[in-house]
Amino acid sequence: MFDMFEQQKFLIEIELIWNQILSEVQTLIHQEPVLIGLYYSCILNQKDFSSALSYILSTKLGNEIVSTISIRDIIDKIYSSNNLVILSAIKDIQAIYRRDPVIKCYSIPLLYLKEFHALQSYRISHYLWNTGRRELAIYFQNRISVVFSVDIHPASVVGNGIILDHATGIVIGGITTIKNDTSSLSTLDDTGYVKKVNYPIINEEVIIGAGAKILGNIEVGSNVKINAGSIVLASVPPNSIVSGIFVK
Numbered sequence: 001m002f003d004m005f006e007q008q009k010f011l012i013e014i015e016l017i018w019n020q021i022l023s024e025v026q027t028l029i030h031q032e033p034v035l036i037g038l039y040y041s042c043i044l045n046q047k048d049f050s051s052a053l054s055y056i057l058s059t060k061l062g063n064e065i066v067s068t069i070s071i072r073d074i075i076d077k078i079y080s081s082n083n084l085v086i087l088s089a090i091k092d093i094q095a096i097y098r099r100d101p102v103i104k105c106y107s108i109p110l111l112y113l114k115e116f117h118a119l120q121s122y123r124i125s126h127y128l129w130n131t132g133r134r135e136l137a138i139y140f141q142n143r144i145s146v147v148f149s150v151d152i153h154p155a156s157v158v159g160n161g162i163i164l165d166h167a168t169g170i171v172i173g174g175i176t177t178i179k180n181d182t183s184s185l186s187t188l189d190d191t192g193y194v195k196k197v198n199y200p201i202i203n204e205e206v207i208i209g210a211g212a213k214i215l216g217n218i219e220v221g222s223n224v225k226i227n228a229g230s231i232v233l234a235s236v237p238p239n240s241i242v243s244g245i246f247v248k
Contacts, residue, residue, distance in 0.1 A: 006087075007083065007084075007087065010087045010090055010091070011083070011087075013090060013094075014048075014049050014050075014086070014087075014090050017049065017090060017093065017094075017106050018048055018049040018052075020105075020106055021043060021049070021052075021105075021106050021107045021110060022043065022044070024105045024106065024107040025039045025043045025044060025107055028107065038111070041055070042055060042056055042110075042111060043107070043110075043111075049086070049089075049090070050076075050079040050080075050086045050089075051076075052110065053075075053079075053086070053089060053110065053120060054072050054075040054076050054079060055072065056110065056111070056117065057071070057072075057075055057117060057120060057121055057124070058071040058072035058075060060117060060121075060147050060148075061121060061140070061143045061144075061147060063143075066139070074124070074128075074136070075124055078124055078127050078128075082127065085123050085124070085127055087160075088123055088160045089120050089123065091160035091161045091162075091180075092116060092119055092120070092160065092161060092162055092163075093106055093109050093110065093116065094161065095161040095162065095163050095183075096109045096113065096115075096116060096163055097109070099163060099183065100163065100165070114148045114150075114167050114168075115148075115150075115163065115164040115165060115166060115167035116164075117148060118144055118147075118148035118150040118152070118164060118167050118170075119152075119158070119162060119164055121140060121143070121144045121148070122140075122141075122144060122150075122152040122154070122156075122158065123158075124140055125137045125138075125140035125141050125144065125152075125154035126154050126155075126156070126157075126158070128140065128154065129154035129155055134154075137154040138154065140154065141153060141154050148167060148168075149167070149168045149169060150164065150167050150168070150169075150170050150171075151170070151171045151172070152170075152171075152172040153172060153173055153174035153176075154174075155174040155175065156172045156173060156174055156175070156176045156177070156178070157176070157177045157178070158172070158178045159178055159179045159180035159182065159204075160180050161180050161182075162178065162180075162182055162183075163182075163183040165183055165210075166210070173200075176200055176201075176202075177200075177201045177202065178202040179201075179202060179203045179204045179206075180204050180205075182202055182203075182204070182205065182206045182207075182208070183206070183207045183208065200214045200215070200216065200217075200218050200219070200220065200232075201218075201219045201220070202214070202220045203219070203220060203221055203222040203224075203238070204222045204223070205222055205223045206220055206222070206223070206224045206225075206226070207224075207225045207226065208226045209225075209226055209227045209228030209229065209230065210228045210229070211228050211229045212226045212227070212228060212229060212230045212231070212232065213230075213231050213232065214226070214232040215231070215232070215233060216233060218232065218233070218234055218235045218236070219235045219236075220232070220235070220236045221235075221236055221237050221238030221239070221240065222238045222239070223238055223239045224236050224237075224238065224239070224240050224241070224242065225240075225241045225242070226241075226242045227241065227242060227243040229244075230242050230243055230244055230245070230246060231244075231245045231246070232246045233245070233246065233247045234246055234247050234248040235248075
């Protein structure tokens with residue numbers, strides 16, 4: 001996923017982004033002092049980006065069954081044992097900052113955007129799935145669905161630099177592959193058949209409009225735009241625009 005050079009680069013970028021977030025929050029405190037408790041608990045009282053993210057996710061995913069403290073302990077251990085998970089989070093927050101014209105600072109996705117929170121929670125469940133803790137991974141999947149209205153199977157493979165724009169109602173099936181730098185507002189699903197390879201593969205720099213559905217053993221090429229409400233039932237060549245029902 002990341003070579004050693006990329007890892008070193010993003011470790012530096014984590015520090016730069018974290019320092020930028022700290023600076024943004026200091027300004028925000030003066031603009032909206034009623035939120036000072038939020039800014040301190042989520043950002044200023046945390047030691048670094050991964051600590052802030054684990055705090056925010058755990059406060060959303062914890063409940064009376066599995067406490068916030070227990071959820072945070074799980075997330076912290078994953079972040080400390082595998083920095084690729086937090087590096088993916090950095091790629092995702094950079095994607096939102098760079099590609100969403102409404103977002104003017106890094107602190108907004110970290111504090112408020114449920115699409116970012118849902119995706120980072122999925123990355124925890126995916127790690128748990130791949131390390132043999134599948135019951136816990138499925139529990140996380142359920143909490144993500146309940147809290148964020150996003151259903152991402154922990155076995156699915158989601159690349160980096162991903163935007164789940166608005167997020168509500170997005171479904172990503174268990175044998176779906178989404179490659180890097182994709183923006184999605186819709187459903188990416190397997191069709192329920194498990195005896196053969198039958199899943200969509202989404203390549204780099206794809207934009208998927210709201211309400212679109214991509215179903216079956218098909219591949220969407222790089223730099224494709226799938227317009228809102230489209231139904232894609234066949235492979236799409238690179239550099240294409242899809243509208244309506246796409247079949248071959």
